[in-house]
Amino acid sequence: MPTQTHAAGGARRGRLKASPAKAETLKKLRNSVGQLSTTTTRELERALPWYGRLSADERSALGLVAQNGIAAFVTWYERPSLPSWVLSDVFGNAPTELTRSISLQKALQLIRIVVEVVEDQVPNLASEDDQPALREAVLRYSREVAFAAADVYARAAETRGSWDTRLEALIVDAILRGENTDALRSRIAALGWKAQDNFAVMVGSSPLEPSPSYVGDMRRTAIRYAKDALVGIQGDRLILILGGVEEDETAYTRLSELFAPGPVVFGPRAESLPEVSSSAQAAFAGLSAARAWPNAPRPVAADDLLPERVAAGDDAARRALVQKIYRPLLAASNGLVETLSAYLELGHSLEATARELFVHANTVRYRLRRVCDVTGWDPLLPREAFVLQTALVVGRLAAQPSTRDRTVRQGT
Structure with missing residues:
Protein backbone atom coordinates (compact mmCIF):
# COMPACT_ATOMS: atom_id res chain seq x y z
CA MET A 1 0.00 0.00 0.00
CA PRO A 2 2.75 2.60 0.85
CA THR A 3 4.43 1.84 -2.44
CA GLN A 4 1.19 2.51 -4.39
CA THR A 5 0.58 5.75 -2.49
CA HIS A 6 4.09 6.94 -3.17
CA ALA A 7 3.69 6.10 -6.87
CA ALA A 8 0.39 7.98 -7.08
CA GLY A 9 1.91 11.02 -5.36
CA GLY A 10 4.81 10.94 -7.77
CA ALA A 11 2.41 10.83 -10.72
CA ARG A 12 0.51 13.86 -9.42
CA ARG A 13 3.72 15.80 -8.93
CA GLY A 14 4.74 14.85 -12.45
CA ARG A 15 1.56 16.32 -13.92
CA LEU A 16 1.80 19.53 -11.96
CA LYS A 17 5.47 20.16 -12.65
CA ALA A 18 6.05 21.66 -16.11
CA SER A 19 9.32 21.80 -18.06
CA PRO A 20 11.31 25.08 -17.86
CA ALA A 21 10.45 25.88 -21.52
CA LYS A 22 6.76 25.30 -20.98
CA ALA A 23 6.79 27.30 -17.74
CA GLU A 24 8.33 30.24 -19.59
CA THR A 25 5.73 29.90 -22.39
CA LEU A 26 2.91 29.86 -19.83
CA LYS A 27 4.28 33.01 -18.23
CA LYS A 28 4.38 34.81 -21.58
CA LEU A 29 0.88 33.59 -22.44
CA ARG A 30 -0.53 34.96 -19.18
CA ASN A 31 1.16 38.31 -19.73
CA SER A 32 -0.08 38.50 -23.35
CA VAL A 33 -3.79 37.78 -22.81
CA GLY A 34 -4.76 41.45 -22.98
CA GLN A 35 -2.67 42.13 -26.07
CA LEU A 36 -4.01 39.02 -27.84
CA SER A 37 -7.59 40.04 -27.04
CA THR A 38 -7.04 43.53 -28.45
CA THR A 39 -5.39 42.13 -31.58
CA THR A 40 -8.24 39.65 -32.02
CA THR A 41 -10.88 42.38 -31.81
CA ARG A 42 -9.10 44.47 -34.45
CA GLU A 43 -8.72 41.42 -36.69
CA LEU A 44 -12.41 40.57 -36.35
CA GLU A 45 -13.39 44.05 -37.51
CA ARG A 46 -10.94 43.87 -40.42
CA ALA A 47 -11.49 40.32 -41.67
CA LEU A 48 -15.23 39.80 -41.03
CA PRO A 49 -17.49 42.41 -42.71
CA TRP A 50 -20.59 41.13 -40.91
CA TYR A 51 -18.95 41.75 -37.51
CA GLY A 52 -19.00 45.52 -38.03
CA ARG A 53 -22.72 45.44 -38.91
CA LEU A 54 -23.68 43.95 -35.57
CA SER A 55 -25.07 46.10 -32.80
CA ALA A 56 -22.80 47.31 -30.02
CA ASP A 57 -24.26 44.79 -27.56
CA GLU A 58 -23.80 41.93 -30.02
CA ARG A 59 -20.21 42.90 -30.75
CA SER A 60 -19.55 43.16 -27.03
CA ALA A 61 -20.99 39.67 -26.41
CA LEU A 62 -18.93 38.14 -29.22
CA GLY A 63 -15.81 40.01 -28.15
CA LEU A 64 -16.26 38.60 -24.67
CA VAL A 65 -16.46 35.09 -26.13
CA ALA A 66 -13.17 35.70 -27.99
CA GLN A 67 -11.47 37.06 -24.88
CA ASN A 68 -12.72 34.15 -22.79
CA GLY A 69 -11.41 31.77 -25.43
CA ILE A 70 -7.92 33.22 -25.25
CA ALA A 71 -7.89 33.26 -21.44
CA ALA A 72 -9.21 29.70 -21.30
CA PHE A 73 -6.49 28.55 -23.69
CA VAL A 74 -3.86 29.48 -21.14
CA THR A 75 -5.58 27.34 -18.50
CA TRP A 76 -6.08 24.48 -20.91
CA TYR A 77 -2.48 24.64 -22.12
CA GLU A 78 -1.36 24.21 -18.55
CA ARG A 79 -3.79 21.37 -17.76
CA PRO A 80 -5.17 19.96 -21.07
CA SER A 81 -6.89 17.06 -19.30
CA LEU A 82 -9.69 19.31 -18.00
CA PRO A 83 -12.75 18.73 -20.25
CA SER A 84 -15.17 21.19 -18.71
CA TRP A 85 -13.52 24.47 -19.66
CA VAL A 86 -15.00 24.76 -23.15
CA LEU A 87 -18.63 25.53 -22.37
CA SER A 88 -18.18 27.11 -18.95
CA ASP A 89 -15.09 29.26 -19.55
CA VAL A 90 -15.35 30.15 -23.24
CA PHE A 91 -19.08 30.54 -23.83
CA GLY A 92 -20.29 31.17 -20.28
CA ASN A 93 -23.76 32.74 -20.50
CA ALA A 94 -23.35 33.56 -24.17
CA PRO A 95 -24.96 30.58 -25.99
CA THR A 96 -28.40 32.18 -26.24
CA GLU A 97 -27.03 35.53 -27.38
CA LEU A 98 -24.51 33.85 -29.65
CA THR A 99 -27.05 31.73 -31.52
CA ARG A 100 -29.37 34.70 -31.96
CA SER A 101 -26.67 37.03 -33.22
CA ILE A 102 -24.81 34.90 -35.71
CA SER A 103 -25.06 31.58 -37.51
CA LEU A 104 -22.89 28.57 -36.73
CA GLN A 105 -20.87 29.30 -39.87
CA LYS A 106 -20.06 32.79 -38.64
CA ALA A 107 -19.25 31.48 -35.18
CA LEU A 108 -16.68 29.16 -36.70
CA GLN A 109 -15.24 32.08 -38.67
CA LEU A 110 -14.82 33.94 -35.39
CA ILE A 111 -13.05 30.95 -33.82
CA ARG A 112 -10.75 30.71 -36.84
CA ILE A 113 -9.71 34.36 -36.41
CA VAL A 114 -8.94 33.79 -32.72
CA VAL A 115 -6.81 30.75 -33.54
CA GLU A 116 -4.96 32.57 -36.32
CA VAL A 117 -4.11 35.46 -34.00
CA VAL A 118 -2.67 33.08 -31.41
CA GLU A 119 -0.78 31.14 -34.09
CA ASP A 120 0.77 34.33 -35.46
CA GLN A 121 2.09 35.14 -31.99
CA VAL A 122 3.64 31.71 -31.37
CA PRO A 123 7.22 32.90 -32.21
CA ASN A 124 6.87 35.67 -29.62
CA LEU A 125 5.35 33.41 -26.98
CA ALA A 126 7.57 30.34 -27.02
CA SER A 127 11.18 29.45 -27.52
CA GLU A 128 12.18 27.76 -30.73
CA ASP A 129 12.25 24.36 -29.05
CA ASP A 130 8.79 24.83 -27.51
CA GLN A 131 7.08 26.33 -30.57
CA PRO A 132 6.02 22.96 -32.15
CA ALA A 133 4.33 21.92 -28.91
CA LEU A 134 2.53 25.27 -28.65
CA ARG A 135 1.34 25.11 -32.27
CA GLU A 136 0.03 21.59 -31.73
CA ALA A 137 -1.78 22.75 -28.61
CA VAL A 138 -3.38 25.61 -30.54
CA LEU A 139 -4.66 23.17 -33.19
CA ARG A 140 -6.07 20.78 -30.59
CA TYR A 141 -7.62 23.72 -28.77
CA SER A 142 -9.30 24.99 -31.95
CA ARG A 143 -10.76 21.54 -32.56
CA GLU A 144 -12.20 21.39 -29.04
CA VAL A 145 -13.72 24.87 -29.34
CA ALA A 146 -15.23 24.06 -32.74
CA PHE A 147 -16.89 20.93 -31.37
CA ALA A 148 -18.11 22.90 -28.36
CA ALA A 149 -19.59 25.60 -30.61
CA ALA A 150 -21.40 22.95 -32.66
CA ASP A 151 -22.77 21.50 -29.42
CA VAL A 152 -23.97 24.94 -28.28
CA TYR A 153 -25.83 25.49 -31.55
CA ALA A 154 -27.30 21.98 -31.54
CA ARG A 155 -28.63 22.44 -28.02
CA ALA A 156 -30.03 25.86 -28.88
CA ALA A 157 -31.73 24.47 -32.01
CA GLU A 158 -33.24 21.61 -30.01
CA THR A 159 -34.53 23.98 -27.35
CA ARG A 160 -35.86 26.38 -29.97
CA GLY A 161 -37.54 23.51 -31.84
CA SER A 162 -39.27 22.26 -28.68
CA TRP A 163 -40.40 25.78 -27.83
CA ASP A 164 -41.69 26.38 -31.37
CA THR A 165 -43.65 23.12 -31.23
CA ARG A 166 -45.33 24.09 -27.96
CA LEU A 167 -46.02 27.60 -29.25
CA GLU A 168 -47.51 26.22 -32.47
CA ALA A 169 -49.82 23.93 -30.48
CA LEU A 170 -51.00 26.90 -28.37
CA ILE A 171 -51.68 28.96 -31.50
CA VAL A 172 -53.66 26.20 -33.19
CA ASP A 173 -55.74 25.71 -30.03
CA ALA A 174 -56.36 29.47 -29.72
CA ILE A 175 -57.48 29.72 -33.36
CA LEU A 176 -59.86 26.78 -32.97
CA ARG A 177 -61.37 28.42 -29.88
CA GLY A 178 -61.91 31.66 -31.77
CA GLU A 179 -59.44 33.69 -29.74
CA ASN A 180 -58.60 37.02 -31.35
CA THR A 181 -56.30 38.90 -29.05
CA ASP A 182 -53.03 40.75 -29.18
CA ALA A 183 -51.45 37.74 -27.49
CA LEU A 184 -52.47 35.48 -30.39
CA ARG A 185 -51.14 37.91 -32.97
CA SER A 186 -47.90 38.23 -31.00
CA ARG A 187 -47.49 34.46 -30.76
CA ILE A 188 -48.16 33.86 -34.43
CA ALA A 189 -45.71 36.62 -35.34
CA ALA A 190 -43.08 34.94 -33.15
CA LEU A 191 -43.27 31.91 -35.44
CA GLY A 192 -42.52 34.12 -38.44
CA TRP A 193 -46.08 34.06 -39.82
CA LYS A 194 -46.42 36.59 -42.65
CA ALA A 195 -49.73 35.81 -44.42
CA GLN A 196 -52.52 38.33 -44.00
CA ASP A 197 -55.29 36.74 -46.09
CA ASN A 198 -56.37 33.59 -47.95
CA PHE A 199 -56.50 31.36 -44.90
CA ALA A 200 -57.64 27.74 -45.10
CA VAL A 201 -58.16 24.91 -42.63
CA MET A 202 -57.90 21.19 -43.34
CA VAL A 203 -58.82 18.48 -40.84
CA GLY A 204 -58.62 14.71 -40.94
CA SER A 205 -57.22 11.71 -39.12
CA SER A 206 -53.65 11.66 -37.83
CA PRO A 207 -51.42 8.58 -38.08
CA LEU A 208 -51.64 6.21 -35.12
CA GLU A 209 -47.88 6.43 -34.60
CA PRO A 210 -46.50 9.42 -36.51
CA SER A 211 -42.79 9.39 -37.20
CA PRO A 212 -40.60 12.06 -35.56
CA SER A 213 -40.33 13.83 -38.92
CA TYR A 214 -44.04 13.63 -39.78
CA VAL A 215 -45.04 17.14 -38.69
CA GLY A 216 -41.94 18.63 -40.30
CA ASP A 217 -42.65 16.84 -43.58
CA MET A 218 -46.26 18.04 -43.50
CA ARG A 219 -45.14 21.62 -42.90
CA ARG A 220 -42.51 21.54 -45.65
CA THR A 221 -45.04 20.18 -48.15
CA ALA A 222 -47.63 22.80 -47.14
CA ILE A 223 -45.14 25.64 -47.69
CA ARG A 224 -45.03 24.68 -51.38
CA TYR A 225 -48.65 25.76 -51.77
CA ALA A 226 -49.00 28.47 -49.12
CA LYS A 227 -46.91 31.20 -47.54
CA ASP A 228 -47.33 29.87 -44.01
CA ALA A 229 -48.55 26.71 -42.31
CA LEU A 230 -49.42 25.55 -38.80
CA VAL A 231 -49.73 21.87 -37.95
CA GLY A 232 -51.53 20.54 -34.88
CA ILE A 233 -52.33 17.03 -33.68
CA GLN A 234 -55.16 16.74 -31.16
CA GLY A 235 -55.75 13.13 -30.25
CA ASP A 236 -56.55 11.25 -33.45
CA ARG A 237 -57.22 14.41 -35.46
CA LEU A 238 -54.77 16.36 -37.57
CA ILE A 239 -55.31 20.09 -38.14
CA LEU A 240 -53.53 22.02 -40.87
CA ILE A 241 -53.94 25.81 -41.01
CA LEU A 242 -52.65 27.51 -44.15
CA GLY A 243 -52.05 31.17 -44.84
CA GLY A 244 -51.63 32.84 -48.23
CA VAL A 245 -53.01 29.90 -50.22
CA GLU A 246 -52.87 30.46 -53.98
CA GLU A 247 -54.07 27.28 -55.72
CA ASP A 248 -56.72 25.79 -53.46
CA GLU A 249 -57.61 22.67 -55.41
CA THR A 250 -54.03 21.57 -56.04
CA ALA A 251 -53.00 22.30 -52.45
CA TYR A 252 -55.92 20.41 -50.89
CA THR A 253 -55.47 17.38 -53.12
CA ARG A 254 -51.74 17.10 -52.53
CA LEU A 255 -51.89 17.74 -48.80
CA SER A 256 -54.75 15.27 -48.26
CA GLU A 257 -52.35 12.49 -49.25
CA LEU A 258 -50.37 13.13 -46.05
CA PHE A 259 -53.38 12.54 -43.78
CA ALA A 260 -54.18 9.11 -42.39
CA PRO A 261 -56.90 7.04 -44.13
CA GLY A 262 -60.40 8.46 -43.74
CA PRO A 263 -62.22 11.63 -44.75
CA VAL A 264 -60.33 14.90 -45.12
CA VAL A 265 -62.40 18.09 -44.97
CA PHE A 266 -61.39 21.67 -45.69
CA GLY A 267 -63.33 24.67 -44.45
CA PRO A 268 -64.40 27.71 -46.48
CA ARG A 269 -61.77 30.30 -47.40
CA ALA A 270 -61.17 32.85 -44.62
CA GLU A 271 -59.99 36.32 -45.56
CA SER A 272 -58.73 37.31 -42.12
CA LEU A 273 -57.34 35.61 -39.03
CA PRO A 274 -60.54 36.08 -36.93
CA GLU A 275 -62.51 34.21 -39.62
CA VAL A 276 -60.24 31.17 -39.43
CA SER A 277 -62.09 29.91 -36.35
CA SER A 278 -65.39 29.71 -38.26
CA SER A 279 -63.66 27.91 -41.12
CA ALA A 280 -62.16 25.41 -38.66
CA GLN A 281 -65.52 24.82 -36.98
CA ALA A 282 -67.11 24.13 -40.37
CA ALA A 283 -64.32 21.71 -41.24
CA PHE A 284 -64.70 19.81 -37.97
CA ALA A 285 -68.48 19.67 -38.38
CA GLY A 286 -67.99 18.29 -41.88
CA LEU A 287 -65.49 15.71 -40.61
CA SER A 288 -68.01 14.48 -38.02
CA ALA A 289 -70.78 14.20 -40.63
CA ALA A 290 -68.66 12.88 -43.51
CA ARG A 291 -69.45 9.23 -42.77
CA ALA A 292 -73.04 9.90 -43.89
CA TRP A 293 -71.69 10.38 -47.45
CA PRO A 294 -69.53 7.30 -48.04
CA ASN A 295 -68.69 8.26 -51.63
CA ALA A 296 -67.59 11.79 -50.82
CA PRO A 297 -64.41 12.91 -52.61
CA ARG A 298 -61.18 13.16 -50.64
CA PRO A 299 -60.67 15.91 -49.77
CA VAL A 300 -64.17 17.34 -49.59
CA ALA A 301 -65.31 20.88 -48.86
CA ALA A 302 -67.23 21.44 -45.64
CA ASP A 303 -69.86 23.32 -47.66
CA ASP A 304 -70.41 20.24 -49.83
CA LEU A 305 -71.49 18.41 -46.67
CA LEU A 306 -74.21 20.89 -45.67
CA PRO A 307 -77.09 18.34 -45.78
CA GLU A 308 -75.16 15.83 -43.67
CA ARG A 309 -74.15 18.54 -41.24
CA VAL A 310 -77.76 19.67 -40.85
CA ALA A 311 -78.81 16.08 -40.12
CA ALA A 312 -76.07 15.94 -37.49
CA GLY A 313 -77.50 19.04 -35.80
CA ASP A 314 -75.08 21.71 -37.08
Missing part, protein backbone atom coordinates in the same frame (compact mmCIF):
# COMPACT_ATOMS: atom_id res chain seq x y z
CA ASP A 315 -76.85 25.07 -36.75
CA ALA A 316 -74.17 26.82 -38.81
CA ALA A 317 -74.96 24.54 -41.77
CA ARG A 318 -78.68 25.16 -41.37
CA ARG A 319 -78.16 28.93 -41.36
CA ALA A 320 -75.89 28.66 -44.40
CA LEU A 321 -78.57 26.81 -46.41
CA VAL A 322 -81.18 29.39 -45.46
CA GLN A 323 -79.04 32.44 -46.11
CA LYS A 324 -77.18 31.27 -49.21
CA ILE A 325 -79.85 29.24 -50.99
CA TYR A 326 -83.41 29.55 -49.70
CA ARG A 327 -83.63 33.31 -49.20
CA PRO A 328 -81.87 34.18 -52.49
CA LEU A 329 -84.36 31.92 -54.31
CA LEU A 330 -87.29 33.68 -52.63
CA ALA A 331 -85.83 37.07 -53.47
CA ALA A 332 -85.35 36.11 -57.13
CA SER A 333 -89.12 35.29 -57.46
CA ASN A 334 -90.09 34.32 -61.05
CA GLY A 335 -91.40 31.07 -59.63
CA LEU A 336 -87.95 29.63 -58.90
CA VAL A 337 -88.93 28.07 -55.57
CA GLU A 338 -92.15 26.59 -56.98
CA THR A 339 -90.38 25.23 -60.06
CA LEU A 340 -87.51 23.74 -58.07
CA SER A 341 -89.88 22.19 -55.54
CA ALA A 342 -92.02 20.61 -58.24
CA TYR A 343 -88.99 19.35 -60.15
CA LEU A 344 -87.58 17.66 -57.06
CA GLU A 345 -90.91 16.17 -55.98
CA LEU A 346 -91.71 14.81 -59.45
CA GLY A 347 -88.57 12.70 -59.81
CA HIS A 348 -86.46 15.29 -61.62
CA SER A 349 -88.70 15.12 -64.69
CA LEU A 350 -88.78 18.25 -66.85
CA GLU A 351 -91.97 17.18 -68.65
CA ALA A 352 -93.84 16.29 -65.46
CA THR A 353 -92.79 19.59 -63.91
CA ALA A 354 -93.98 21.49 -66.98
CA ARG A 355 -97.39 19.78 -66.84
CA GLU A 356 -97.69 20.43 -63.10
CA LEU A 357 -96.98 24.15 -63.53
CA PHE A 358 -98.82 24.53 -66.88
CA VAL A 359 -95.70 25.91 -68.58
CA HIS A 360 -93.49 24.79 -71.44
CA ALA A 361 -90.55 22.43 -70.71
CA ASN A 362 -88.15 25.08 -71.98
CA THR A 363 -89.49 27.41 -69.31
CA VAL A 364 -88.68 24.79 -66.69
CA ARG A 365 -85.16 24.47 -68.10
CA TYR A 366 -84.70 28.24 -68.02
CA ARG A 367 -85.88 28.49 -64.41
CA LEU A 368 -83.64 25.65 -63.30
CA ARG A 369 -80.68 27.41 -64.94
CA ARG A 370 -81.67 30.52 -63.00
CA VAL A 371 -81.67 28.45 -59.80
CA CYS A 372 -78.06 27.48 -60.57
CA ASP A 373 -77.13 31.10 -61.31
CA VAL A 374 -78.66 32.36 -58.08
CA THR A 375 -77.41 29.66 -55.70
CA GLY A 376 -74.37 28.14 -57.38
CA TRP A 377 -75.95 24.67 -57.13
CA ASP A 378 -77.17 22.85 -60.25
CA PRO A 379 -80.50 21.01 -59.75
CA LEU A 380 -79.77 18.82 -62.79
CA LEU A 381 -76.95 17.11 -60.84
CA PRO A 382 -78.26 14.56 -58.30
CA ARG A 383 -75.91 15.50 -55.46
CA GLU A 384 -76.46 19.23 -55.86
CA ALA A 385 -80.22 18.66 -56.19
CA PHE A 386 -80.04 16.96 -52.79
CA VAL A 387 -78.38 20.06 -51.31
CA LEU A 388 -81.09 22.28 -52.84
CA GLN A 389 -83.86 20.03 -51.53
CA THR A 390 -82.37 20.18 -48.03
CA ALA A 391 -82.24 23.98 -48.31
CA LEU A 392 -85.94 24.08 -49.19
CA VAL A 393 -86.78 21.93 -46.16
CA VAL A 394 -84.78 23.91 -43.60
CA GLY A 395 -85.81 27.20 -45.23
CA ARG A 396 -89.51 26.43 -44.86
CA LEU A 397 -89.00 25.35 -41.26
CA ALA A 398 -87.13 28.56 -40.52
CA ALA A 399 -89.77 30.78 -42.15
CA GLN A 400 -92.12 32.64 -39.83
CA PRO A 401 -95.67 31.18 -39.95
CA SER A 402 -98.30 33.40 -41.52
CA THR A 403 -101.12 35.03 -39.53
CA ARG A 404 -103.65 32.59 -41.01
CA ASP A 405 -101.56 29.60 -39.92
CA ARG A 406 -101.30 30.93 -36.37
CA THR A 407 -105.08 31.52 -36.29
CA VAL A 408 -105.82 27.98 -37.43
CA ARG A 409 -103.51 26.49 -34.79
CA GLN A 410 -105.16 28.60 -32.08
CA GLY A 411 -108.64 27.35 -33.12
CA THR A 412 -110.13 30.81 -33.73
